[in-house]
Amino acid sequence: MLDVAARKTGQKVDVDFTLRKIFGKHSFRPLQREVIVAALEGQDVYLQAATSFGKSLCFQLPAVVDLGITVVVSPLLALMNNQVAALRAANIQVATINSTTPLPVKNAILDDLKSGHPRTRLLYVTPEYCTLDHFRKSLRVVHEQRELARIAVDEAHCISEWGHDFRPSFKDLRFFKQEFPDVPLICCTATATSRVRNDVIDTLGLNRMRLRCFSMTTSRPNLHYEIRFKCDEEDHYDDFLAWLKGTYTRRANDPARLQELLQSNERVTNVPGIIYTWYRKDTEALAERLRNDGIGAKPYHAGLTVQQKDENLTGWVGNTEGFDVIVATTAFGMGIDKENVRFVVHWQIPKSFEGFYQEAGRAGRDGKASLCIMYYSREDRDRAAFNMQREVQKSAAAGRGQSAIVNRGKSLQALIAYCENVSACRHKLIASYFGDDTDVPCEWACDFHKDRRQLARKKDRGLASEEWCQTQREAGTYAYDEYD
């Protein structure tokens, strides 16, 4: 047990008790306690750790025990709603202001802020909302009362133009340190190269001399990474369906497993997963195709109504029959937390290395073995490169820095090299991309370590030849749309 003196009240805080009583967890994961203690002592914190490490707890627990309100800046609606629902379930006073918040609710939250003594412990907002004058004014009132406890910036790599998911309004978050230099800030990410890390720290105006930096391994040893090679000629739908149905059959035919499932009141077909596709229309078409084959699949993309999105997310999180598989665009990427996601499938190569790692990281958050499959074809590789070029042109027209554009190209190139590589461990390749030089374990948890010879054979048989791809490129015959 370790007591920390709360910064504002000077009272001793028993973080272990709070962890058990409020968050229902038995013990801290390695280094979580150190991060939480640094935050409670009022230090600025930079936290970089693998997907599912438990970064959110590092600002949520201090928020619950500290005096005042913690403002959490979060880039994705799905992520915000997902975290807010989990905190509400734990009876924590949490609120969110985003595009879906009804006006009366928004006004009530703002009134709470303007009182100077908010009852809300955690307030989730978008970076765009932080740029608004009326919100900043309300924060000043809270600050004057010394009740602005902490600022948490989740998915902090979005701050950097070098990052894979740059959001211009994240740059304005510098406002917090300029205006409230005494208010501690914690920023978290799973995906930052050293360049992005430096950029994040500088952009937020954090003082390196006083900043506590925690950088942990990227390793997710329970994830089984696998590339499945294909070409345009082949529809990989049957391959995927056979795999999923095979999983159901194995569960049903194993008496011990079946008994376990019956005891925990679990369906044989409750094998939750996510399939990522490039296009909104594909999420709907693929979900429908799966439903016609008896799989409980639902789409998720930014173009759905708020109600549809909520319904599909809630059904999936709640393990409801008919909602086992979410077919999504990257609108369903970063931060989504559901413990028993048994597989993540990339229907095509993702846009960036970081995006791949983030999305695959939705799997196996309970620590159990889970599969991450990526269907890779050279035709899709070329389409991804075309799309990147188009986005680069658009970014250049919008005046974005040339170097950031080059970096995005490098990230895609690194991902292509990862897919084409059949002579190294996938876990090691991922660690090496993020500059993680820790010893990453792999117990037959990748296609290379499972059967390296078969992997090489599958690549030879599965991919279109470079000559053929070149002919298609030259003839301009690849059909593709822009990402959406």
Ligand SMILES: Nc1ncnc2c1ncn2[C@@H]1O[C@H](COP(=O)(O)OP(=O)(O)OP(=O)(O)O)[C@@H](O)[C@H]1O
């Ligand atoms: N000490 C703990 N004991 C048990 N479970 C924990 C602990 N800390 C966090 N968790 C759980 O781990 C899961 C992942 O946590 P969280 O969503 O914070 O991950 P993250 O580090 O933000 O990952 P990502 O970068 O992928 O979003 C959550 O379900 C959370 O409740």
